Structure formats: structure tokens, C-alpha cells
Amino acid sequence: MTSMLERPSAVTAPVAPVGRLVDQFELGLDAPICLTWELTYACNLSCVHCLSSSGRRDPRELSTEQCKSIIDELQRMQVFYVNIGGGEPTVRSDFWELVDYATAHQVGVKFSTNGVKIDKKVAARLAASDYVDVQISLDGATAEVNDAVRGPGSFAMAVRALENLSEAGFKDAKISVVVTRHNVSQLDDFKALADKYGATLRITRLRPSGRGADVWDELHPTQAQQRELYNWLVANGEGVLTGDSFFHLSAYGDALPGLNLCGAGRVVCLIDPIGDVYACPFAIHDQFLAGNIVADGGFQQVWQTSELFQELRSPQTGGACSKCNHYDSCRGGCMAAKFFTGLPMDGPDPECVIGNGELALAAAGEIPKSSVDHSRTGQRRTPRAPVPLTLMVRPPAKICDENPLAGMDQT
Ligand code: SF4
Numbered sequence: 001m002t003s004m005l006e007r008p009s010a011v012t013a014p015v016a017p018v019g020r021l022v023d024q025f026e027l028g029l030d031a032p033i034c035l036t037w038e039l040t041y042a043c044n045l046s047c048v049h050c051l052s053s054s055g056r057r058d059p060r061e062l063s064t065e066q067c068k069s070i071i072d073e074l075q076r077m078q079v080f081y082v083n084i085g086g087g088e089p090t091v092r093s094d095f096w097e098l099v100d101y102a103t104a105h106q107v108g109v110k111f112s113t114n115g116v117k118i119d120k121k122v123a124a125r126l127a128a129s130d131y132v133d134v135q136i137s138l139d140g141a142t143a144e145v146n147d148a149v150r151g152p153g154s155f156a157m158a159v160r161a162l163e164n165l166s167e168a169g170f171k172d173a174k175i176s177v178v179v180t181r182h183n184v185s186q187l188d189d190f191k192a193l194a195d196k197y198g199a200t201l202r203i204t205r206l207r208p209s210g211r212g213a214d215v216w217d218e219l220h221p222t223q224a225q226q227r228e229l230y231n232w233l234v235a236n237g238e239g240v241l242t243g244d245s246f247f248h249l250s251a252y253g254d255a256l257p258g259l260n261l262c263g264a265g266r267v268v269c270l271i272d273p274i275g276d277v278y279a280c281p282f283a284i285h286d287q288f289l290a291g292n293i294v295a296d297g298g299f300q301q302v303w304q305t306s307e308l309f310q311e312l313r314s315p316q317t318g319g320a321c322s323k324c325n326h327y328d329s330c331r332g333g334c335m336a337a338k339f340f341t342g343l344p345m346d347g348p349d350p351e352c353v354i355g356n357g358e359l360a361l362a363a364a365g366e367i368p369k370s371s372v373d374h375s376r377t378g379q380r381r382t383p384r385a386p387v388p389l390t391l392m393v394r395p396p397a398k399i400c401d402e403n404p405l406a407g408m409d410q411t
């Protein structure tokens, strides 16, 4: 497995003196290493655990020219690589134009997709580029498990995209899996699927963010499954990408490879479809909003001067976790996972492997809800309510509920 630095990007000089890499990263860098850019909240699917609560396009979405200005800025900042997601980014009519613009300006692209637009022609085009990487989302190694979470037909769509890429000669696509209670037992099957298509497996943690908050109780792996996952990573993790998202599991024994650090606002951040900059893709909430690219003088300005990011880069105390023997590897876990389960930031992770999270959850306060929600009408549920895990079909209330791409050129 690899660290969060899955694809190294050339970054400018660290602001800290030479020393341990992790210490430098804790203080933040002049440019993010792991920059996620969600181009749109529009999506053809309605996955029950969508971290950005996507579905409908936001009418304030950045224009093509605004997106190109961001790419120009990333080039100047020497951010040589960006993760593009959404929503489903390929439904933007200018998606390929933006990808071409980025690669022509020395900004490599890895984009995440459910596969909807990856037909044979697109696969051939992608196979011809050296600077574009494709990540296909799949949350079950079988249609039954996948479609319960991602919606009917989504498994077939993703597999068709993988077939098209493989046939076109695209090298090393990624299969991206969010680990849930229902697919932990399929890790070997995912690996076999990746091998079949000449792809690399990437597995990441389910966070209680966006619609994920509504289903987290029912979908996040049980404590026994977390142990199973840790053991699997130790035994099979070589060559499996994890985005460094399981560092809280290092408390089980040997540390998993990676930074073992929450990089939010230090080396990680998110640009959302309207130019808002958040500390982490899993922290879309006003509390983690650093600024807006359009209103606050550009991305560099926000990244380097926002009060929130300065605060996140200042020395943190371990709080209740600082006395724990596992603190060096676990560091109290994921900030977003704590926040969206109502736990204090300086307390244990809700999935703390020694059980402190469960105790804290029993005493947790109100669960904060993000004001950013582009779910189509009626699809958010009350957190901790039972989840049928099937897509709900309700009459659309507005045109943009019927068609998430409403108002966009769909040619
Ligand atoms: S908030 Fe969680 S997901 Fe985000 S960078 Fe920190 S540990 Fe990673």
C-alpha cells in the first residue's frame, strides 16, 4: 500500500526547517500535495454514502474561464497534479476541455468517475494521454453489493468502463473502493477484479460526511471487521493504494505505511464547484471553510493566508488521546470522522481500535449537519435512521431534480 502521497507532486519548499518529513507536513506546505477539486455537484447517480451529497448541479458552478484561471494558478504554484471529482465530473460539458487545458499547463489530472462517459472512444482518447489517470468507483465486487449502495446498474456501468479502458490499452486505471460493512469480505475479490483489468486497487475509509453521515452507523465496518481490514492490509497491502485513510488502524500493531497524520489544511484541501476551499474533501462544513477562490483573491491567497489553515498548521494537542500508547501512530484519528459523528476534535476517533470511540459516541452531542446539500429532493435521511439501501424514486419537484444536468450544455 502507499501513503497519501499516491502520486507525488512537485511541491515548493516546505516552510519548516529540514527535519522529519511528518514534522514539516504538520506545519503545512506552500502548496497542497493532495488537492481535490470537485468540478460539479451534478451526478447521474445518488450513492447513499456520497461524501459531497451530490445530485443537482449548483447554479453558481464556476465557469470554464474561472476553472482555467484556477489551473493557471495551480501551474504557478507548481501543483503538478490534481484529483478531480464531483459529483460526476465528466457530465460537465467542458470536462475534456478542462482536462486538456490542465495537462497542457503541466497540471496532471487524476479524475474519479462512476464510468458513465467512459465509452470506447473516450477510453481510446485517455489511453493516448500520459498525464491523465482514471479512477473508477466501485463499492462492491458484485452487482448485488455495489448496487445496494451506488444504485441499480452502477456495477455494470463501472465494469463496462474498466473493460473499455483495458481494451483501449489504458495502463493502470484505479478501482476505488470505499470499505463498508458489506464489502470487507470482498477485498480479495476486488484485488482479483483489479488484476483482471490491469488496474490498481485503491481502498479508502467510509467517512460520515455528506450523505455518508446518514448511513455511517449501518455501513461503517464493525470493530471485528476493522481488525480484519488491518490484517488484510498488512498481508496484502503492497501495491494497494489507501490514500493514507486507515492510519487510525495502525494502533492495532505495526504502523501502516503513510504519513499517519491528518493532512487537513496542511497538505490536503478541497476546492468545491463554486470555488469554496475546505480543509479536506471529507469536511464540507462551514467550520472547515477557509475561503472562496473568487471572493478571496485566488487559491494561493486562501491556501497560504486563511486563518483556518494557519490554525490547523499550528501545534495541536492530543487532548484525551495524548496519554494513549498508540498516539504516535493514530494521533486521535480523523478530524472529519469525529466532527460528523458529534465527537470533540481533541477526543478519540469514532472507530478507535481500543474502543474509546464507542464510549465517546454513547455520550456524543448533536451531530453537525453541513449546509451544503445537493441531494435530489427527499434523498437525505435522518442520521441514525434505518437505511433500506435502495434508491428512492420520488416525483421531481423542480426541473433540476429531474435532470441533474439541467441548465448545462449536454452535447
Ligand atoms: S480530516 Fe480525516 S480524511 Fe481529512 S485529512 Fe484529516 S484524517 Fe484525512
Ligand code: SF4
Residues within 6 Å of the ligand: 248, 251, 320, 321, 324, 325, 326, 327, 330, 331, 332, 333, 347, 348, 349, 352, 353, 354, 355, 356, 357
Ligand atoms: S485513544 Fe485515541 S490515540 Fe488511542 S487508539 Fe483511540 S483514537 Fe487512537
